[in-house]
Amino acid sequence: MVPILPFDLLLLILEYLPLPGAEVQSKANSICNDLQNSTQNAIYCCSLANREMSRVAGRVLYRSIKLTLQKKVNSTQNGTESSCTNWKSELTSHNDEADVDEFGLPVAPHPLLSALVCHPSNTTYTNVQRLHITGYLSTFPPGSSNQLPELLANAIRLFTCGPQAKLQSLQFTPEDCHPETFVQSLEVLSKIFDASESRSSICLRELHLNHHAFDDENKARLLTQVKGLKKVTLENPTRALLQALVANRDGRDTSSQGWLYHLQTDLVELHLTNNCGSITPGVLHSFIPYLSHLERLTLGISYSLADKDVFVALAKLNKLKSIALRWYLQLNSPPPSVFIEEWPLPALELFQVGYSSRSLQAALSHKNARNYHRSHTHSHIHTRSAFIELDEVSGGSDYAPDPDDACPLCSWVEKVTASSPALQEVIFMDEDKDYDVDEQSDDDEVEEEHEVQTRVAIDRIMWMMRGNMNSVIEEEEEENVEQLQETDSNL
Incomplete structure (x- = not known):
């Protein structure tokens, strides 16, 4: 008989595995996610082995x-309906x-x-x-x-306040x-934290919401009573929520203070993602007094925020180790010296930048530069070698962009991270990656095919002009001689 490990030992082994859905901040995200999926499938298979493994795997899977x-x-097949x-x-x-x-x-x-x-x-x-x-x-x-x-x-009440x-x-x-x-769930959360005398008795540490959970003043008010969180993620933050974050900041009554006031001693991660158009320079700077312990910050797209507005605020957060921003082209962005001298980020270790590849290509006026950046892989200055590569799209031509045609995104990243000696990784996230092929029309394909044929013809002409004309003429003369010889033999 094969010996069975004790329950406690099996539990320690399986609990060593990461939680499903846990975020992995690395350039190998896809690999980590695939590994995580296979790990969960392996745990499920373990649960089918025997009774002891079923008990252990069930506890881990839950x-x-x-x-x-x-x-x-609905898809009708042979008169029946099926769902995928x-x-x-x-x-x-x-x-x-x-x-x-x-x-x-x-x-x-x-x-x-x-x-x-x-x-x-x-x-x-x-x-x-x-x-x-x-x-x-x-x-x-x-x-x-x-x-x-x-x-x-009921689930939140039990999972949060139940024994153990x-x-x-x-x-x-x-x-x-x-x-x-x-609404009922938010009411439960607000009552739990009001009734709790000690924050250590509440196990909830992370909250991730989209606009369905804070799209009116009542929901935003309930959220301000949730305390003790270390990580907060808010998708598409609304104006009502932003007002609740810093409401009554000058008031003496702590019960009427904004949400960030109650979170400031515990919060280490704040992620405001996707559409952040309601975040103006004034709103952003009103957050800063409550984010002294913040280590990770995400700001989505907001055309109201210029580089100066963002980095003046970020430079005041001395503990920031990870920043995620959405880039867009700004003609009045300050020079690198300003970022180095006035807005340093000394503790920064990870920098994530989201961008639109279509907007980036539209910003490049030079046609060859646009073709060049279609095949360009964005990278940080330590690994960037784009200026010495041949343009793959233009058929291997010797075109190399001058400094004026340099990738504005890469130049911007190098500029804003120049004062970050602890920087370990830069991640570029193309928001248009899934649309490049789907949105390409038939006319675009025909135009690209025509451009390829034109480039081939031009390359052949240039090859002939570089000294190969004589060989072409000799080949044509040999073909003419062979044809004459065949004609004479037939006669």
Whole structure:
């Protein structure tokens, strides 16, 4: 008989694996994610080995629960309807008919439902450390037709306040839902933190929300009562939320202070992603007094923010180790000397920059420069060798861009990180990468093919002009002689 390891030892082995859905900030993100998916599949296979492995693997797999409700996609085949789903590595479920058959709830069996079973022997909820709600939720108002809001509120109460509760990360990022879907959950969170005398008794440390969770003043007000968070991610922050972040900053009553006031002693990561158009220079600078402990910051796209506005604020955050910004071309950006002398980032280790490749190409006036940058791989100054490479798109021509045609994105990154001696990695993220092929029209393909044929003809002419004309003439004369000889023989 093969010896079986003790339960405690097996648990230590499997718990060493990373949580599913954990963010990995590295240039090898795709490799890490693939490895993570295979890891979760391996744990699932372990659960089928024997009873002991099933107990251990179940506890590990329940660490992360993801509820994803998909839109129903009907495809008629032989008179029957079928729906397609996508399975993830996390404990998740896809219920294409949730609104109709289950009143907005996931179809059983589902890990979220299993963790909420009221039974003295059920301690599954004590394993849940991450809860992620996404997809297309019911658009019916909370009630008998949509019971998901009540279910989520009960889950948060149990996962956060239950005996030995361990919920550390909560994520609400649905594609669509009723405006009141998360109100009950936010009320539970606000009451939990108000009733708790010690922040150490609350295990929740990360909160990730999109606009469905803070698109009105009531939701924003409830969020300001959630304290003790170390990481906050807000997608497409609205004006109401931004006002709640720093509301009544000059007031003496601490209960009426903004959200950042209550988070300032614990918050080390703040991520404001995607559309941040409501963030003006005044709003950004109002955040700074409450971010003295911040180590990681993300700012999405906001055309109201110039380089001066952003880096004057960032230079005041001495502990920043990671920054993620959205770049756009600015004609009045200060010279490198200003960044080095006035806006240094000495603690910066990781710099992530998002950009639009289509906007970047449109900013280049020189046609050869545009072709050059289509095949150009953005890199930091230590690895950048673009100026000495041949242009692959132009058929290997000897064109090399002059300094005026240098990649403005790479030049900007080198400029803003010039005063960062601790910098270890720069990551470029092209937001248009998925659209380059899909948006290419037939006319564009015909034009590119015509350009290729034209370049081939020009290259042949240039080759002939560089001293190969004589060989071409000799070849043609030999062909004419052979044809004459064949004609004479036939005669």
